[in-house]
Amino acid sequence: MADLPTLGRRIRHFRTAAGLTLEELGARIDVAPSQLSLIENARREPRLTLLTDLARAVGVTVADLLDESPPDERSALEIDLERAQSRAAYRELGLPTVRPSKGMADDVLRALVGLHGELDRRARLAIATPEEARRANTRQRRAMQAVDSHLPEIEALASRDVEAVGHRGGALTHRTVSLMAERMGLDLVHVGDLPHSARCVLDLENGRIYLPPASIPGGHGLRSLALQSMAHLVLGHGEPTDYADFLRQRQEASYYAAACLMPLGPTIAFLEEAKQERNIAIEDLRDAFGVTHEAAALRFTNLATSRLGIPVHFLRVDGDGSVMRAYENDGLPLPVDATGSTEGQLVCRHWSARNAFSRSTRTTEYYQYTDTPKGTFFEATQTGQGDSDEFSITVGVPYQESKWFRGRETGHRASSRCPDLTCCRRPEPGAVERWHGRAWASARVHAHIFSPLPQGTYPGIDDRELYDFLESHSPGTPADG
Missing domain, CATH: 1.10.260.40 (lambda repressor-like DNA-binding domains)
Known part of the structure; x- marks a missing residue:
């Protein structure tokens, strides 16, 4: 009706x-x-x-x-x-x-x-002030902690959709993703003029998902982008009402895409076998399903506690040591600000997430034990290069769980007293006395300082650019061909 x-x-x-x-x-x-x-x-x-x-x-x-x-x-x-x-x-x-009366003029x-x-x-335009964004991120992280980062309803939907196109195991191919899109009445269209602020665009009116012509830097593969767009339909998302709703939708869409690329049944079978052999490695999970290291690490956090009984933490850290994304249900003392947010905070210099940057050879994961005020943790870190800077991806577990993982024999061990400022943030007294007033450094300006706050109907997306793009590619227009 x-x-x-x-x-x-x-x-x-x-x-x-x-x-x-x-x-x-x-x-x-x-x-x-x-x-x-x-x-x-x-x-x-x-x-x-x-x-x-x-x-x-x-x-x-x-x-x-x-x-x-x-x-x-x-x-x-x-x-x-x-x-x-x-x-x-x-x-x-x-x-x-x-209440518009009959006598009310149309102009009124x-x-x-x-x-x-x-x-x-x-x-x-003001959908997310810095404080609101931090608080929304914190609420989302705590909500995922409460369920051990596992969303069974989305798992079921992803398994249903993957099985419906005949996929039974192994890496999900681009052809399979196209078949999934067709079942939803969607076509995958590759274009070279996506809005600069958009990774992909879902056109509901014309049944299209616009994607870049090739994989873009930063680890967002075309399969994942297409699946995330489909997720908004599968999960019944509408326009986000606020920044917290935007974050929830983004996390759910990412979860659905990961659950399709690494389906529950085959992934659990793979991890259980690796656990039995005491040889769990994120790089193996990555290679087995043809995904990025970050996607494999996040997928592991979805299943580690709920299906393998292993508490876990995850970190994506920028080259300067600031947290870009984090999750833990194992007690790791994440750095937080007054609002409880960890995004943008600096991790300890002695953590694996930062020590891994000092390696000259980065083709394999770096393993380390880290002693903290909350206990000892085993961590595996892989570094990568993004659009403008390097980053590291870390998966870690409490010491007693290290027995299940490759790299547990490592001799790398570090001690961290953070958030105690004397751990790695305050300079040594002798160095202060030696150099105070005798040196000058020109600071590198971080581009994010000048970045505008997330704006638009979909935070971070320029509405004018988005709608101009949709108009130009609508069927029948010259640009659409």
């Missing part, structure tokens, strides 16, 4: 076009005028039998009544105003609801709708 505001106005439109009052229409179909008024004003949903009677009485079909488009511009404006005033942001203002309605649209646009 059409949404009630549109349905009500279509009924009113066809009633007045037929020259009938509420009383006259009510007499024809034996329904009280007051009940018809409730339906026209979207206060009551009519039964299908009543819709059939209404359509017959005003000389149209039921399909005409259920059409999803407003019957005229005036009705469209009234519907837009009603929806705008029903949003939580407007209700919180405590202002009265404006346009002005009111336009004001609401601009307020909504400005709210979206």
Whole structure:
């Protein structure tokens, strides 16, 4: 059934076009005028039998009544105003609801709708202040901690969709991903002019997923990008209401993509065999399923505790030592700020995540035991190169769980007292005395300092650029070919 505001106005439109009052229409179909008024004003949903009677009485079909488009511009404006005033942001203002009367000019309605649209646009531009973003990240990390980073409902959906196209094991091919898209009524289209801020674009109107022509730097493979776009349909996502909702949707989409690329059954079988042989290695999981090291590490955190009984932590750390992404349910003392956020905080210089950068040969994982105030942890770290800087991916476990992992015989061991500032942040007193006032360093400016806050309907995406791209690639336009 059409949404009630549109349905009500279509009924009113066809009633007045037929020259009938509420009383006259009510007499024809034996329904009280007051009940018809409730339906026209979207206060009551009519039964299908009543819709059939209404359509017959005003000389149209039921399909005409259920059409999803407003019957005229005036009705469209009234519907837009009603929806705008029903949003939580407007209700919180405590202002009265404006009911458009017959005597209200169309220009007044346009002005009111336009004001609401601009307020909504400005709210979206400021969808995430730095503090809000940090708090949202913290809530999301704690929510995943509470479930050991395992989402069984999404696992089930991914397994269903992968099995539906006949995939039984091994790496998921590009052809298989294309078949999954076809089942959802989508085509994969490779273009060279994606919006600079977008990794991919899902066009629901034309059933397309726009992807770059080749894998882009940073570890985001084309298969994963396509699957993440499909995930928004599979999981029923809508436009994010705030930054926390955006983060939740992004995490769920990434989880779905990983669960398709590394399906639950084959992945568990692979890991259980490796555990039995006491030879778990993220690089083996990566190679077995043809994914990036980061994807394999994150997939391991999804399954390590819930399916293998191993508490675990994960870190992605930038070249300067700042946390880009983190998760733990094993007690690792992550660096946090006053809000509880770890993103952007510096990890201890003695942790594996930073020591791995000092190696001259980085083709294999670096293994290390780290003593911390919360206990000793075994960690395996792999470094990589992103768009503008290097990064490291670390998976670690408490000391007693190291027996299951390759590299446990390593002789690398470090001691960390962080967050004690004397551990690795304060300079040695002798060095301060020796060099204070006798040297000057020119700091490297980090580009992220000047980066704008996440903006737009989808944080980080330029709305103007996105909609221009969609217009230019809509079927039938010259750019679309």
